[in-house]
Amino acid sequence: MPVDSEFAFELSVCQWAERAWSPSDDAAVLVARQFGTKHRRWDTIVLECDPDGLRERATFGGDAFDSDLLHVLQNAPADWTYYRDALPDPGYPWRYVRESIHEAADRDAIETRKRGNRIEIRRVRPYPDWLRRIIAIENKPDLTASAARNLVPQLERDIALSLADEVWVATATTNERVEPVLLADLPAAAGVLTVDPESGTAEAVWQPRSLSVTDPGTRILDRPDDDTSAARFEYASPHWKQERRLAIAERAYARGWRAYADTMRPDCRHFELDADETGVYPHCAAKDCLPTAAECRGQCPSYEPEPPAWRSIDWPLEGGPGKAIQRVLARRRRRQRPGLPE
Numbered sequence: 001m002p003v004d005s006e007f008a009f010e011l012s013v014c015q016w017a018e019r020a021w022s023p024s025d026d027a028a029v030l031v032a033r034q035f036g037t038k039h040r041r042w043d044t045i046v047l048e049c050d051p052d053g054l055r056e057r058a059t060f061g062g063d064a065f066d067s068d069l070l071h072v073l074q075n076a077p078a079d080w081t082y083y084r085d086a087l088p089d090p091g092y093p094w095r096y097v098r099e100s101i102h103e104a105a106d107r108d109a110i111e112t113r114k115r116g117n118r119i120e121i122r123r124v125r126p127y128p129d130w131l132r133r134i135i136a137i138e139n140k141p142d143l144t145a146s147a148a149r150n151l152v153p154q155l156e157r158d159i160a161l162s163l164a165d166e167v168w169v170a171t172a173t174t175n176e177r178v179e180p181v182l183l184a185d186l187p188a189a190a191g192v193l194t195v196d197p198e199s200g201t202a203e204a205v206w207q208p209r210s211l212s213v214t215d216p217g218t219r220i221l222d223r224p225d226d227d228t229s230a231a232r233f234e235y236a237s238p239h240w241k242q243e244r245r246l247a248i249a250e251r252a253y254a255r256g257w258r259a260y261a262d263t264m265r266p267d268c269r270h271f272e273l274d275a276d277e278t279g280v281y282p283h284c285a286a287k288d289c290l291p292t293a294a295e296c297r298g299q300c301p302s303y304e305p306e307p308p309a310w311r312s313i314d315w316p317l318e319g320g321p322g323k324a325i326q327r328v329l330a331r332r333r334r335r336q337r338p339g340l341p342e
Contacts, residue, residue, distance in 0.1 A: 007260075007292040008281070009141035012197035013044050013170050014257040015279035017137070018336065020202070023048045027132055030054075030336055032252035033260075040157065044170070044257070046135035047249055051338075053130030057253065058339025060109055060127070064254035067247045068100040069109070076110045076123035083121045131249045134213075136164035137193070141172040148184035159189045160218040160233075162211035163241055163248075170195050170202070179205055200278030213245065214238055253337065258329040264296040267322035269304045271296065273329075280332070 010033055018031045030047040065073060068090075077086045083101055090097055101121060105112045111122045136158060140147055151169065158167045171181045173194040181192050182205060191208030195201075217236040264282060265271060274283035274290075284291040286302035297303070311320040318324070334340045 004289065005292050006139060006141060008290045009170075009172065009195070009197060010043055010139045011257070011260070011281055011290075012200065012278065013137060013139055013193075013195055013202075016195060016200055016202050017044065017046050018257075019200070019279075021046050021135075023133070025132075026051065028054045028338075030252060031257050032255055033257040035248055035252055035255075040154070040161075040163075042136040042158075042164075043139040044137040045164070045248070045252055046137065047131060047252055048133040048135070049130050050128075050132055053128040054337070055339040056125075056128035057130045058337055059125060061107060062254060062334070062337065062340050063107070064250040065104075065109070066250070067243050068096065069104055070127075070243070070246055070250065072097070072100050072104050072121070073109055073123075073127040076104075076121055076127075078123060080113065080120045080122045082115075082118050086121055131246060133165040134163070134245055134248065135166045135168065137168045137170050139170045141195075143169070143171040143181050143184060145184070148181075148186065152186060155187050155190045157220045159187055159211060160220055161236060161241075162213055162215070162217045163236075163244060165211055165213055166191060166208045167211070168193055168208055172197065173203070182206065197278065213241060217241055256333040256336065258333050260293060261326055261329055263293040264291065265298060265300070265303060265322075266325045267306050267320070268296070268300075268302075269306050269310075269321075270302060271322065271325065273325055280328075 014031050014033055018029065021029050021031075023029065027048040028051045030049060031044065032047070033044050035042055035045050060073075071090055072087065075087045083097065084094065087097060098119065101110070101112060101119065104110045108124065110124055113120050138151060138154065140151060143151075155167060155169070158164065167189065168191040169181065169186060170193040171179075173196045174180060179194050181194065186192070189209040189211070191204060192206035193202050194205050216238060219234050219236050221232040221234060260282065270284055270286040272283045272285055274281050281290055282296070283289075284296065284302070306320045306322055311323075
């Protein structure tokens with residue numbers, strides 16, 4: 001697939017990772033894009049998951065659980081117990097815990113009952129330990145010298161915080177004897193992937209260091225440009241890191257990387273899915289290109305809504321081509337999450 005934007009390169013990395021990422025052990029792989037915390041967003045993440053745990057996770061449905069809901073799910077008892085006795089102190093008002101309890105019950109993730117004025121809870125099933133490792137990938141198809149300099153502080157923050165198990169940089173292959181990315185002054189702890197989008201292949205030309213996700217991390221708040229001023233930082237506890245990692249994994253489980261159609265206009269008559277040997281990609285027939293989310297919107301000069309007659313079509317394009325495209329992408333997303341209903 002020809003790459004003419006960072007978004008197109010990002011999709012090619014996701015396609016490759018879903019197809020060819022090889023964990024060190026017998027793990028299932030999930031891929032997502034544009035995820036992280038409020039302080040940092042990664043282009044691509046790869047989740048290495050316990051296969052049995054991943055199937056058990058599907059019994060809780062395909063929607064994500066945020067950190068407040070996870071606090072309830074992970075601590076819900078096997079027998080009926082007053083919720084304040086069952087759950088550890090969350091560090092915030094209990095009224096918010098009650099809201100999470102009711103939301104979890106509405107999603108059939110736990111059971112609740114009232115004994116007098118006391119809310120008792122009981123788990124439906126144990127929440128599984130399904131996440132093994134998080135791999136963070138920063139995508140820079142054209143890694144110029146200035147782009148490398150701008151990338152270094154981000155990588156240093158990722159490595160210091162060690163929220164992910166590994167940090168990588170993915171760049172487009174140049175087929176030179178020595179890839180230019182290896183000459184860039186990147187942190188040695190970050191791995192380097194060279195990706196060929198046209199063939200759908202990638203090569204690890206520098207192996208990353210495994211980060212200590214179970215140890216305290218360092219959150220760099222400010223690093224001055226000059227060497228005379230001290231950097232400002234704070235420590236991140238292992239418990240905080242564990243909570244953030246699982247919350248990220250939950251969002252990635254629900255969304256995956258094919259959710260680009262949610263921010264584009266598949267209801268445009270020019271929106272298509274284009275397939276080649278490397279995977280399936282969005283395609284704009286009006287501009288004959290792979291559009292970005294910024295381009296594929298209602299304000300696009302080439303945007304034309306599907307005719308109403310298209311949306312009244314029955315199977316196999318029930319609801320029109322745009323709805324059919326969204327169903328195709330949703331089915332492909334579910335295929336990577338065993339146990340979820342079709």
